[in-house]
Amino acid sequence: MSASVLYDHPGPRARARNRVLSVVFAVLLVAGLYGIYRAFDSTQQWTWQKWQPFFETVTVNGQTANFWTDYAWPGLLATLQAAATAMLLALAFGLVFSVARLSEHWWIRVPAGVVVEFFRAVPVLLMIFFLSFGGFWVFGTLIPPFWSVVIGLTLYNGSVLAEAFRAGIRAVPKGQSEAAYSLGLTKGQVMRVILIPQAARSMLPVIVSQLVVVLKDTALGYIVSYPELMLEGSKGYAVFTNAVPTFMVLALIYIVINGLLTLVAHLLERRANRLGVTNPATKAATAATAATGLGGGGGGSGA
Amino acid sequence: MDVFLDPANRQAYLDGFLTILKLTGASALLALVLGMLLAACRVSPVPVLRALGAGWVHLFRNTPLTLVILFCFFGLYSAVGVEFSEDIHINNYWLAVTGLSAYTAAFVCEAIRSGINTVPVGQAEAARALGLSFSQNLRLIILPQAMRSVVAPLGSILIALTKNATIAGVIGVAEASSAMKALIESNGDQTIAIFAVFALTFVALLVPVGYAFSALANRLVVRR
Numbered sequence: 001m002s003a004s005v006l007y008d009h010p011g012p013r014a015r016a017r018n019r020v021l022s023v024v025f026a027v028l029l030v031a032g033l034y035g036i037y038r039a040f041d042s043t044q045q046w047t048w049q050k051w052q053p054f055f056e057t058v059t060v061n062g063q064t065a066n067f068w069t070d071y072a073w074p075g076l077l078a079t080l081q082a083a084a085t086a087m088l089l090a091l092a093f094g095l096v097f098s099v100a101r102l103s104e105h106w107w108i109r110v111p112a113g114v115v116v117e118f119f120r121a122v123p124v125l126l127m128i129f130f131l132s133f134g135g136f137w138v139f140g141t142l143i144p145p146f147w148s149v150v151i152g153l154t155l156y157n158g159s160v161l162a163e164a165f166r167a168g169i170r171a172v173p174k175g176q177s178e179a180a181y182s183l184g185l186t187k188g189q190v191m192r193v194i195l196i197p198q199a200a201r202s203m204l205p206v207i208v209s210q211l212v213v214v215l216k217d218t219a220l221g222y223i224v225s226y227p228e229l230m231l232e233g234s235k236g237y238a239v240f241t242n243a244v245p246t247f248m249v250l251a252l253i254y255i256v257i258n259g260l261l262t263l264v265a266h267l268l269e270r271r272a273n274r275l276g277v278t279n280p281a282t283k284a285a286t287a288a289t290a291a292t293g294l295g296g297g298g299g300g301s302g303a
Numbered sequence: 304m305d306v307f308l309d310p311a312n313r314q315a316y317l318d319g320f321l322t323i324l325k326l327t328g329a330s331a332l333l334a335l336v337l338g339m340l341l342a343a344c345r346v347s348p349v350p351v352l353r354a355l356g357a358g359w360v361h362l363f364r365n366t367p368l369t370l371v372i373l374f375c376f377f378g379l380y381s382a383v384g385v386e387f388s389e390d391i392h393i394n395n396y397w398l399a400v401t402g403l404s405a406y407t408a409a410f411v412c413e414a415i416r417s418g419i420n421t422v423p424v425g426q427a428e429a430a431r432a433l434g435l436s437f438s439q440n441l442r443l444i445i446l447p448q449a450m451r452s453v454v455a456p457l458g459s460i461l462i463a464l465t466k467n468a469t470i471a472g473v474i475g476v477a478e479a480s481s482a483m484k485a486l487i488e489s490n491g492d493q494t495i496a497i498f499a500v501f502a503l504t505f506v507a508l509l510v511p512v513g514y515a516f517s518a519l520a521n522r523l524v525v526r527r
Contacts, residue, residue, distance in 0.1 A: 005419060005420070005422050005423075005424055005426070005427045005445060006346055006419070006427065006437075006440075006441065006445065007348055007437060008431060010348060014348070018348050018349055018350075021349045021351075022349050022350055022351050025349055025351040025352055025355075026351045029351060029355060039383045039384075040378075040382060040383060042383070042384070043382045043383070043384070045382055117506070117510060118502070118506060121462075121466075121505055121506040121508075121509040121510050121513075122466075122502045122505050122506065123466035123467075123469040123480060123505060124466075125469045125470060125472070125480045126469060126479070126480050126483060126498070126501060126502060126505065127502075129480055129483055129484045129487070130483075130487070130494070130498040130502075133484055133487045133488055133491075133494075134487045134491065134494030134495075134497075134498060136491070137487075137491040137492060137494040138494050138495060212365070216365070216366070216367040216368070217367065218367075219367030219368075219369040219370060220367075220369060220470070222369055222473070223369070223472075223473055230367070230369060230370060230373075243377045243378075243381070243382075244374075244377060244378050244381075244382045247370060247373065247374045247377060247378060250370060251362075251366045251370055251374070254365055254366050254367060254370070255361065255362065255365040255366060258364075258365035259361065259365060262365075
Protein backbone atom coordinates (compact mmCIF):
# COMPACT_ATOMS: atom_id res chain seq x y z
CA MET A 1 0.00 0.00 0.00
CA SER A 2 1.88 3.05 -1.24
CA ALA A 3 -0.31 5.49 0.61
CA SER A 4 -0.04 3.99 4.06
CA VAL A 5 2.84 6.28 5.05
CA LEU A 6 0.70 9.32 4.58
CA TYR A 7 -2.54 8.51 6.34
CA ASP A 8 -4.14 6.00 8.63
CA HIS A 9 -6.71 3.46 7.53
CA PRO A 10 -9.81 5.57 6.92
CA GLY A 11 -12.55 5.41 9.50
CA PRO A 12 -16.25 5.96 8.76
CA ARG A 13 -15.93 9.76 8.59
CA ALA A 14 -12.86 9.70 6.37
CA ARG A 15 -14.52 7.15 4.10
CA ALA A 16 -17.60 9.34 3.75
CA ARG A 17 -15.42 12.36 2.99
CA ASN A 18 -13.42 10.40 0.40
CA ARG A 19 -16.65 9.33 -1.27
CA VAL A 20 -17.79 12.94 -1.57
CA LEU A 21 -14.38 14.01 -2.89
CA SER A 22 -14.44 11.10 -5.34
CA VAL A 23 -17.74 12.26 -6.76
CA VAL A 24 -16.60 15.89 -6.98
CA PHE A 25 -13.35 15.05 -8.74
CA ALA A 26 -15.03 12.48 -10.99
CA VAL A 27 -17.43 15.18 -12.17
CA LEU A 28 -14.52 17.58 -12.74
CA LEU A 29 -12.58 14.90 -14.62
CA VAL A 30 -15.52 14.05 -16.86
CA ALA A 31 -16.05 17.76 -17.52
CA GLY A 32 -12.36 18.10 -18.42
CA LEU A 33 -12.47 15.12 -20.76
CA TYR A 34 -15.64 16.50 -22.37
CA GLY A 35 -13.84 19.84 -22.83
CA ILE A 36 -11.01 18.04 -24.63
CA TYR A 37 -13.54 16.16 -26.74
CA ARG A 38 -15.27 19.39 -27.70
CA ALA A 39 -12.00 21.16 -28.48
CA PHE A 40 -11.07 18.47 -31.01
CA ASP A 41 -14.66 18.32 -32.22
CA SER A 42 -14.50 22.00 -33.21
CA THR A 43 -12.28 21.03 -36.15
CA GLN A 44 -14.11 17.76 -36.87
CA GLN A 45 -11.47 15.37 -35.53
CA TRP A 46 -14.00 12.69 -34.53
CA THR A 47 -15.77 12.21 -37.87
CA TRP A 48 -16.14 8.72 -39.26
CA GLN A 49 -14.30 9.84 -42.38
CA LYS A 50 -11.19 10.51 -40.24
CA TRP A 51 -11.45 7.29 -38.20
CA GLN A 52 -12.61 4.93 -40.95
CA PRO A 53 -9.02 4.14 -42.11
CA PHE A 54 -8.36 2.40 -38.77
CA PHE A 55 -11.25 0.00 -39.29
CA GLU A 56 -11.29 -0.79 -43.00
CA THR A 57 -9.50 -0.32 -46.30
CA VAL A 58 -10.46 2.99 -47.84
CA THR A 59 -10.11 4.56 -51.28
CA VAL A 60 -8.93 8.17 -51.32
CA ASN A 61 -8.63 9.96 -54.66
CA GLY A 62 -8.58 6.67 -56.50
CA GLN A 63 -5.86 5.29 -54.20
CA THR A 64 -6.79 2.27 -52.11
CA ALA A 65 -4.94 2.01 -48.81
CA ASN A 66 -5.20 0.24 -45.47
CA PHE A 67 -3.70 1.92 -42.43
CA TRP A 68 -2.63 -1.30 -40.71
CA THR A 69 -1.18 -3.36 -43.56
CA ASP A 70 0.25 -0.47 -45.61
CA TYR A 71 1.64 1.75 -42.86
CA ALA A 72 1.41 0.61 -39.23
CA TRP A 73 2.65 -2.96 -39.67
CA PRO A 74 5.71 -2.23 -41.86
CA GLY A 75 6.51 0.73 -39.58
CA LEU A 76 6.18 -1.38 -36.46
CA LEU A 77 8.46 -4.05 -37.92
CA ALA A 78 11.10 -1.42 -38.71
CA THR A 79 10.75 0.02 -35.19
CA LEU A 80 11.15 -3.41 -33.57
CA GLN A 81 14.07 -4.27 -35.84
CA ALA A 82 15.95 -1.09 -34.94
CA ALA A 83 15.12 -1.48 -31.24
CA ALA A 84 16.22 -5.12 -31.12
CA THR A 85 19.48 -4.48 -32.98
CA ALA A 86 20.29 -1.45 -30.84
CA MET A 87 19.49 -3.33 -27.64
CA LEU A 88 21.71 -6.30 -28.50
CA LEU A 89 24.59 -4.02 -29.43
CA ALA A 90 23.99 -1.90 -26.31
CA LEU A 91 24.17 -5.01 -24.11
CA ALA A 92 27.54 -5.94 -25.64
CA PHE A 93 28.77 -2.34 -25.33
CA GLY A 94 27.56 -2.14 -21.74
CA LEU A 95 29.19 -5.41 -20.75
CA VAL A 96 32.56 -4.51 -22.29
CA PHE A 97 32.66 -1.02 -20.82
CA SER A 98 31.43 -2.01 -17.34
CA VAL A 99 34.22 -4.58 -17.08
CA ALA A 100 36.71 -2.08 -18.54
CA ARG A 101 35.72 0.51 -15.92
CA LEU A 102 36.40 -2.03 -13.17
CA SER A 103 39.85 -2.83 -14.58
CA GLU A 104 42.90 -2.62 -12.34
CA HIS A 105 44.86 -0.83 -15.06
CA TRP A 106 44.26 2.91 -15.14
CA TRP A 107 44.97 3.04 -18.89
CA ILE A 108 41.89 0.88 -19.48
CA ARG A 109 39.72 2.22 -16.65
CA VAL A 110 40.13 5.94 -17.38
CA PRO A 111 39.48 5.93 -21.15
CA ALA A 112 36.47 3.64 -20.65
CA GLY A 113 35.12 6.06 -18.05
CA VAL A 114 35.60 9.01 -20.39
CA VAL A 115 33.77 7.22 -23.22
CA VAL A 116 30.84 6.27 -20.98
CA GLU A 117 30.52 9.75 -19.47
CA PHE A 118 30.73 11.34 -22.92
CA PHE A 119 27.98 9.26 -24.51
CA ARG A 120 25.73 9.66 -21.50
CA ALA A 121 25.94 13.44 -21.74
CA VAL A 122 25.49 13.87 -25.50
CA PRO A 123 21.90 13.87 -26.84
CA VAL A 124 21.13 10.86 -29.05
CA LEU A 125 19.75 13.18 -31.71
CA LEU A 126 23.12 14.94 -31.97
CA MET A 127 24.85 11.60 -32.63
CA ILE A 128 22.20 10.60 -35.16
CA PHE A 129 22.63 13.91 -37.02
CA PHE A 130 26.40 13.50 -36.96
CA LEU A 131 26.13 10.03 -38.52
CA SER A 132 23.37 10.88 -40.99
CA PHE A 133 24.60 14.21 -42.27
CA GLY A 134 28.31 14.02 -41.51
CA GLY A 135 28.83 10.31 -42.12
CA PHE A 136 29.74 10.86 -45.74
CA TRP A 137 32.47 13.35 -44.86
CA VAL A 138 33.94 11.35 -42.01
CA PHE A 139 33.68 7.78 -43.27
CA GLY A 140 33.55 8.42 -47.03
CA THR A 141 30.22 6.67 -47.35
CA LEU A 142 26.62 7.58 -46.64
CA ILE A 143 25.35 5.89 -43.49
CA PRO A 144 21.85 4.48 -43.98
CA PRO A 145 19.24 5.93 -41.57
CA PHE A 146 18.82 2.50 -39.95
CA TRP A 147 22.45 2.46 -38.86
CA SER A 148 22.58 6.07 -37.70
CA VAL A 149 19.58 5.37 -35.47
CA VAL A 150 20.95 2.04 -34.24
CA ILE A 151 24.48 3.34 -33.58
CA GLY A 152 23.18 6.46 -31.83
CA LEU A 153 20.91 4.41 -29.58
CA THR A 154 23.63 1.81 -28.95
CA LEU A 155 26.19 4.34 -27.75
CA TYR A 156 23.79 6.08 -25.38
CA ASN A 157 21.97 3.05 -23.98
CA GLY A 158 25.17 1.01 -23.91
CA SER A 159 26.70 3.67 -21.67
CA VAL A 160 23.67 3.69 -19.38
CA LEU A 161 23.78 -0.12 -19.17
CA ALA A 162 27.54 -0.02 -18.54
CA GLU A 163 26.90 2.06 -15.41
CA ALA A 164 24.09 -0.26 -14.28
CA PHE A 165 26.24 -3.37 -14.83
CA ARG A 166 29.17 -1.81 -13.01
CA ALA A 167 27.02 -1.05 -9.99
CA GLY A 168 25.59 -4.57 -10.13
CA ILE A 169 29.00 -6.24 -10.32
CA ARG A 170 30.37 -4.11 -7.50
CA ALA A 171 27.42 -5.00 -5.32
CA VAL A 172 28.11 -8.76 -5.43
CA PRO A 173 29.35 -9.54 -1.89
CA LYS A 174 33.11 -9.42 -1.59
CA GLY A 175 33.25 -12.91 -0.14
CA GLN A 176 32.23 -14.31 -3.51
CA SER A 177 35.32 -13.11 -5.34
CA GLU A 178 37.58 -13.79 -2.32
CA ALA A 179 36.38 -17.39 -2.22
CA ALA A 180 36.89 -17.69 -5.98
CA TYR A 181 40.44 -16.33 -5.80
CA SER A 182 41.29 -18.67 -2.95
CA LEU A 183 40.12 -21.58 -5.12
CA GLY A 184 42.76 -20.49 -7.64
CA LEU A 185 40.56 -18.85 -10.27
CA THR A 186 42.17 -16.17 -12.40
CA LYS A 187 40.92 -12.57 -12.60
CA GLY A 188 39.14 -13.26 -15.89
CA GLN A 189 37.53 -16.41 -14.52
CA VAL A 190 36.30 -14.65 -11.38
CA MET A 191 34.66 -11.96 -13.54
CA ARG A 192 33.23 -14.42 -16.07
CA VAL A 193 32.17 -17.31 -13.86
CA ILE A 194 31.42 -15.70 -10.50
CA LEU A 195 30.63 -12.00 -10.73
CA ILE A 196 28.86 -11.43 -14.07
CA PRO A 197 26.35 -14.32 -13.72
CA GLN A 198 25.30 -13.17 -10.25
CA ALA A 199 25.06 -9.53 -11.29
CA ALA A 200 23.27 -10.31 -14.56
CA ARG A 201 20.37 -12.16 -13.02
CA SER A 202 19.47 -9.35 -10.71
CA MET A 203 19.75 -6.88 -13.57
CA LEU A 204 17.30 -8.53 -15.92
CA PRO A 205 14.48 -6.12 -14.91
CA VAL A 206 16.77 -3.12 -15.53
CA ILE A 207 17.59 -4.46 -18.99
CA VAL A 208 13.91 -4.87 -19.89
CA SER A 209 13.08 -1.34 -18.67
CA GLN A 210 15.95 -0.01 -20.78
CA LEU A 211 14.33 -1.76 -23.74
CA VAL A 212 11.33 0.57 -23.28
CA VAL A 213 13.70 3.54 -23.55
CA VAL A 214 15.27 2.14 -26.73
CA LEU A 215 11.90 1.41 -28.29
CA LYS A 216 10.65 4.93 -27.59
CA ASP A 217 13.80 6.52 -28.91
CA THR A 218 13.58 4.70 -32.24
CA ALA A 219 10.97 7.39 -32.96
CA LEU A 220 13.94 9.70 -33.51
CA GLY A 221 14.26 7.82 -36.79
CA TYR A 222 11.32 9.95 -37.96
CA ILE A 223 13.66 12.95 -38.05
CA VAL A 224 16.24 11.25 -40.30
CA SER A 225 13.72 9.43 -42.53
CA TYR A 226 14.10 5.94 -41.13
CA PRO A 227 10.72 4.37 -42.04
CA GLU A 228 9.73 3.38 -38.49
CA LEU A 229 6.26 3.58 -36.98
CA MET A 230 6.13 7.39 -36.66
CA LEU A 231 7.29 8.07 -40.22
CA GLU A 232 5.05 5.40 -41.75
CA GLY A 233 2.15 6.74 -39.70
CA SER A 234 2.80 10.23 -41.05
CA LYS A 235 2.79 8.84 -44.61
CA GLY A 236 -0.55 7.32 -43.70
CA TYR A 237 -2.14 10.54 -42.49
CA ALA A 238 -0.85 12.36 -45.56
CA VAL A 239 -3.06 9.99 -47.58
CA PHE A 240 -6.05 9.85 -45.22
CA THR A 241 -5.73 13.52 -44.10
CA ASN A 242 -6.29 12.54 -40.46
CA ALA A 243 -3.16 13.71 -38.58
CA VAL A 244 -4.72 13.99 -35.11
CA PRO A 245 -6.50 10.60 -35.08
CA THR A 246 -3.36 8.96 -36.45
CA PHE A 247 -1.20 10.41 -33.67
CA MET A 248 -3.69 9.12 -31.12
CA VAL A 249 -3.60 5.62 -32.61
CA LEU A 250 0.21 5.65 -32.87
CA ALA A 251 0.47 6.70 -29.20
CA LEU A 252 -1.85 3.84 -28.31
CA ILE A 253 0.37 1.33 -30.17
CA TYR A 254 3.47 2.56 -28.31
CA ILE A 255 1.64 2.49 -24.98
CA VAL A 256 0.45 -1.09 -25.49
CA ILE A 257 3.91 -2.38 -26.47
CA ASN A 258 5.76 -0.50 -23.74
CA GLY A 259 3.10 -1.43 -21.21
CA LEU A 260 3.68 -5.11 -22.01
CA LEU A 261 7.45 -4.65 -21.66
CA THR A 262 7.02 -2.93 -18.30
CA LEU A 263 4.79 -5.77 -17.19
CA VAL A 264 7.49 -8.28 -18.18
CA ALA A 265 10.03 -6.27 -16.18
CA HIS A 266 7.79 -6.41 -13.10
CA LEU A 267 7.21 -10.14 -13.49
CA LEU A 268 10.96 -10.76 -13.83
CA GLU A 269 11.59 -8.69 -10.72
CA ARG A 270 8.97 -10.63 -8.76
CA ARG A 271 10.42 -13.92 -9.98
CA ALA A 272 13.93 -12.84 -9.04
CA ASN A 273 12.70 -11.88 -5.58
CA ARG A 274 10.85 -15.16 -5.17
CA LEU A 275 13.78 -17.30 -6.23
CA GLY A 276 15.97 -15.27 -3.94
CA VAL A 277 18.61 -14.79 -6.63
CA THR A 278 18.73 -11.13 -5.73
CA ASN A 279 20.77 -10.36 -2.71
CA PRO A 280 19.72 -7.10 -1.08
CA ALA A 281 22.99 -5.30 -1.85
CA THR A 282 22.81 -5.99 -5.58
CA LYS A 283 19.22 -4.99 -5.65
CA ALA A 284 19.85 -1.68 -3.95
CA ALA A 285 22.69 -0.90 -6.34
CA THR A 286 20.70 -1.70 -9.46
CA ALA A 287 17.68 0.17 -8.19
CA ALA A 288 19.83 3.22 -7.54
CA THR A 289 21.26 3.15 -11.05
CA ALA A 290 17.88 2.40 -12.54
CA ALA A 291 16.53 5.53 -10.95
CA THR A 292 19.35 7.49 -12.51
CA GLY A 293 19.00 5.66 -15.77
CA LEU A 294 15.41 6.67 -15.84
CA GLY A 295 16.63 10.05 -16.52
CA GLY A 296 18.36 8.84 -19.33
CA GLY A 297 15.85 6.87 -20.19
CA GLY A 298 12.81 7.80 -20.03
CA GLY A 299 13.37 10.93 -19.92
CA GLY A 300 16.16 10.32 -21.26
CA SER A 301 15.66 9.14 -23.25
CA GLY A 302 15.57 10.90 -25.27
CA ALA A 303 17.70 12.31 -27.17
CA MET B 304 37.90 25.00 -36.86
CA ASP B 305 37.57 27.92 -39.29
CA VAL B 306 33.88 27.28 -39.43
CA PHE B 307 33.57 28.97 -36.03
CA LEU B 308 35.65 31.96 -37.16
CA ASP B 309 32.63 33.11 -39.16
CA PRO B 310 30.58 35.28 -36.78
CA ALA B 311 27.29 34.10 -38.31
CA ASN B 312 28.13 30.48 -37.54
CA ARG B 313 29.27 31.34 -34.04
CA GLN B 314 25.98 33.13 -33.52
CA ALA B 315 24.02 30.08 -34.74
CA TYR B 316 25.93 27.93 -32.24
CA LEU B 317 25.31 30.32 -29.36
CA ASP B 318 21.64 30.79 -30.27
CA GLY B 319 21.19 27.03 -30.47
CA PHE B 320 22.44 26.48 -26.93
CA LEU B 321 20.63 29.54 -25.62
CA THR B 322 17.42 28.03 -26.97
CA ILE B 323 18.24 24.71 -25.29
CA LEU B 324 18.71 26.51 -21.98
CA LYS B 325 15.48 28.47 -22.42
CA LEU B 326 13.53 25.32 -23.27
CA THR B 327 15.07 23.49 -20.31
CA GLY B 328 14.48 26.33 -17.86
CA ALA B 329 10.81 26.87 -18.65
CA SER B 330 10.04 23.14 -18.95
CA ALA B 331 11.92 22.25 -15.75
CA LEU B 332 9.88 24.75 -13.76
CA LEU B 333 6.54 23.72 -15.25
CA ALA B 334 7.35 20.00 -15.03
CA LEU B 335 8.35 20.35 -11.36
CA VAL B 336 5.07 22.06 -10.44
CA LEU B 337 2.94 19.71 -12.53
CA GLY B 338 4.89 16.67 -11.34
CA MET B 339 4.34 17.62 -7.69
CA LEU B 340 0.60 18.04 -8.31
CA LEU B 341 0.48 14.67 -10.07
CA ALA B 342 2.43 13.03 -7.24
CA ALA B 343 -0.02 14.51 -4.76
CA CYS B 344 -2.82 12.97 -6.85
CA ARG B 345 -1.10 9.60 -6.98
CA VAL B 346 -0.76 9.30 -3.20
CA SER B 347 -4.09 10.88 -2.32
CA PRO B 348 -6.86 8.87 -0.61
CA VAL B 349 -9.26 9.72 -3.47
CA PRO B 350 -9.37 6.91 -6.08
CA VAL B 351 -10.34 9.22 -8.94
CA LEU B 352 -7.27 11.39 -8.38
CA ARG B 353 -5.04 8.32 -8.06
CA ALA B 354 -6.37 7.10 -11.41
CA LEU B 355 -5.73 10.50 -12.98
CA GLY B 356 -2.12 10.53 -11.79
CA ALA B 357 -1.54 6.95 -12.86
CA GLY B 358 -3.15 7.59 -16.25
CA TRP B 359 -0.93 10.61 -16.91
CA VAL B 360 2.21 8.71 -15.96
CA HIS B 361 1.34 5.70 -18.14
CA LEU B 362 0.39 7.90 -21.08
CA PHE B 363 3.53 10.02 -21.13
CA ARG B 364 6.09 7.51 -19.93
CA ASN B 365 5.25 5.10 -22.71
CA THR B 366 4.92 7.56 -25.59
CA PRO B 367 7.98 8.74 -27.55
CA LEU B 368 8.77 12.40 -26.94
CA THR B 369 8.93 12.97 -30.71
CA LEU B 370 5.27 11.99 -30.90
CA VAL B 371 4.33 14.15 -27.91
CA ILE B 372 5.94 17.25 -29.40
CA LEU B 373 4.53 16.62 -32.87
CA PHE B 374 1.12 16.20 -31.28
CA CYS B 375 1.52 19.56 -29.55
CA PHE B 376 1.97 21.08 -33.00
CA PHE B 377 -0.61 19.14 -35.03
CA GLY B 378 -3.10 18.49 -32.25
CA LEU B 379 -2.93 21.45 -29.87
CA TYR B 380 -2.00 24.13 -32.38
CA SER B 381 -3.43 23.07 -35.75
CA ALA B 382 -6.53 21.19 -34.63
CA VAL B 383 -7.53 22.77 -31.31
CA GLY B 384 -6.16 26.22 -32.06
CA VAL B 385 -4.02 26.70 -28.96
CA GLU B 386 -1.91 29.71 -29.89
CA PHE B 387 0.62 31.25 -27.52
CA SER B 388 1.78 34.01 -29.82
CA GLU B 389 1.33 35.52 -33.28
CA ASP B 390 5.04 35.04 -33.86
CA ILE B 391 5.52 31.51 -35.22
CA HIS B 392 8.92 31.11 -33.50
CA ILE B 393 7.63 32.08 -30.07
CA ASN B 394 4.54 29.94 -30.63
CA ASN B 395 6.59 26.86 -31.55
CA TYR B 396 8.84 27.47 -28.55
CA TRP B 397 5.87 27.37 -26.17
CA LEU B 398 4.34 24.37 -27.91
CA ALA B 399 7.64 22.54 -27.41
CA VAL B 400 7.72 23.65 -23.76
CA THR B 401 4.18 22.29 -23.34
CA GLY B 402 5.21 18.89 -24.71
CA LEU B 403 8.46 18.73 -22.76
CA SER B 404 6.73 19.72 -19.50
CA ALA B 405 3.87 17.25 -19.87
CA TYR B 406 6.34 14.47 -20.68
CA THR B 407 8.86 15.32 -17.95
CA ALA B 408 6.14 15.80 -15.32
CA ALA B 409 5.36 12.07 -15.56
CA PHE B 410 8.96 11.27 -14.54
CA VAL B 411 8.99 13.92 -11.80
CA CYS B 412 5.75 12.44 -10.42
CA GLU B 413 7.26 8.96 -10.26
CA ALA B 414 10.45 10.23 -8.64
CA ILE B 415 8.52 12.05 -5.90
CA ARG B 416 6.19 9.12 -5.34
CA SER B 417 9.06 6.69 -4.89
CA GLY B 418 10.71 9.26 -2.61
CA ILE B 419 7.63 9.22 -0.39
CA ASN B 420 7.70 5.42 -0.45
CA THR B 421 11.26 5.37 0.92
CA VAL B 422 10.04 6.90 4.19
CA PRO B 423 9.48 4.01 6.62
CA VAL B 424 5.89 3.60 7.79
CA GLY B 425 7.10 3.75 11.39
CA GLN B 426 8.00 7.42 10.95
CA ALA B 427 4.41 8.35 10.13
CA GLU B 428 3.01 6.00 12.77
CA ALA B 429 5.20 7.59 15.43
CA ALA B 430 4.11 11.04 14.28
CA ARG B 431 0.45 10.07 14.48
CA ALA B 432 1.00 8.49 17.89
CA LEU B 433 2.41 11.83 19.07
CA GLY B 434 -0.82 13.45 17.93
CA LEU B 435 0.45 15.26 14.85
CA SER B 436 -2.25 16.15 12.35
CA PHE B 437 -2.18 15.04 8.70
CA SER B 438 -0.66 18.30 7.49
CA GLN B 439 1.89 18.42 10.33
CA ASN B 440 2.82 14.85 9.60
CA LEU B 441 3.30 15.67 5.92
CA ARG B 442 5.13 18.96 6.49
CA LEU B 443 7.39 18.03 9.39
CA ILE B 444 8.01 14.31 9.05
CA ILE B 445 7.41 12.86 5.61
CA LEU B 446 8.22 15.51 3.02
CA PRO B 447 11.56 16.60 4.57
CA GLN B 448 12.73 12.97 4.45
CA ALA B 449 11.20 12.26 1.06
CA MET B 450 12.65 15.36 -0.62
CA ARG B 451 16.16 14.27 0.34
CA SER B 452 15.90 10.98 -1.49
CA VAL B 453 14.31 12.70 -4.49
CA VAL B 454 17.33 14.95 -5.17
CA ALA B 455 19.35 12.39 -7.15
CA PRO B 456 16.51 11.25 -9.46
CA LEU B 457 15.46 14.87 -10.05
CA GLY B 458 19.03 15.62 -11.14
CA SER B 459 18.90 12.80 -13.68
CA ILE B 460 15.54 14.06 -14.91
CA LEU B 461 16.95 17.57 -15.36
CA ILE B 462 19.87 16.19 -17.37
CA ALA B 463 17.54 14.10 -19.51
CA LEU B 464 15.30 17.12 -20.05
CA THR B 465 18.21 19.22 -21.29
CA LYS B 466 19.09 16.54 -23.82
CA ASN B 467 15.45 16.00 -24.74
CA ALA B 468 15.13 19.71 -25.55
CA THR B 469 16.96 18.92 -28.82
CA ILE B 470 13.80 17.14 -30.00
CA ALA B 471 12.03 20.53 -30.12
CA GLY B 472 13.82 20.89 -33.47
CA VAL B 473 11.19 18.56 -34.94
CA ILE B 474 8.63 21.40 -34.91
CA GLY B 475 11.13 23.95 -36.17
CA VAL B 476 12.53 25.39 -32.93
CA ALA B 477 16.08 26.50 -33.77
CA GLU B 478 17.88 24.57 -31.01
CA ALA B 479 21.42 23.20 -30.89
CA SER B 480 20.97 19.98 -32.88
CA SER B 481 19.27 21.83 -35.76
CA ALA B 482 22.09 24.38 -35.69
CA MET B 483 24.67 21.58 -35.83
CA LYS B 484 22.85 19.91 -38.72
CA ALA B 485 22.77 23.19 -40.69
CA LEU B 486 26.47 23.82 -40.04
CA ILE B 487 27.42 20.30 -41.15
CA GLU B 488 25.33 20.62 -44.29
CA SER B 489 27.16 23.78 -45.36
CA ASN B 490 30.63 22.83 -44.02
CA GLY B 491 30.81 19.08 -44.50
CA ASP B 492 34.60 19.04 -44.59
CA GLN B 493 34.70 20.18 -40.94
CA THR B 494 32.10 17.71 -39.67
CA ILE B 495 34.29 16.33 -36.89
CA ALA B 496 35.19 19.74 -35.51
CA ILE B 497 31.56 20.86 -35.57
CA PHE B 498 30.32 17.70 -33.83
CA ALA B 499 33.12 17.92 -31.26
CA VAL B 500 32.23 21.50 -30.35
CA PHE B 501 28.50 20.79 -29.99
CA ALA B 502 28.95 17.48 -28.17
CA LEU B 503 31.58 18.87 -25.79
CA THR B 504 29.35 21.83 -25.00
CA PHE B 505 26.69 19.38 -23.85
CA VAL B 506 29.31 17.48 -21.85
CA ALA B 507 30.52 20.73 -20.28
CA LEU B 508 26.96 21.70 -19.39
CA LEU B 509 25.70 18.36 -18.10
CA VAL B 510 28.60 16.50 -16.45
CA PRO B 511 29.02 19.19 -13.73
CA VAL B 512 25.25 19.17 -13.15
CA GLY B 513 25.42 15.41 -12.67
CA TYR B 514 28.29 15.63 -10.19
CA ALA B 515 26.66 18.53 -8.33
CA PHE B 516 23.41 16.62 -7.90
CA SER B 517 25.09 13.42 -6.73
CA ALA B 518 27.24 15.38 -4.27
CA LEU B 519 24.12 17.10 -2.97
CA ALA B 520 22.24 13.81 -2.77
CA ASN B 521 25.11 12.23 -0.82
CA ARG B 522 25.13 15.09 1.64
CA LEU B 523 21.39 15.03 2.16
CA VAL B 524 20.87 11.27 2.17
CA VAL B 525 19.04 9.89 5.20
CA ARG B 526 21.17 7.05 6.56
CA ARG B 527 19.03 4.24 7.84
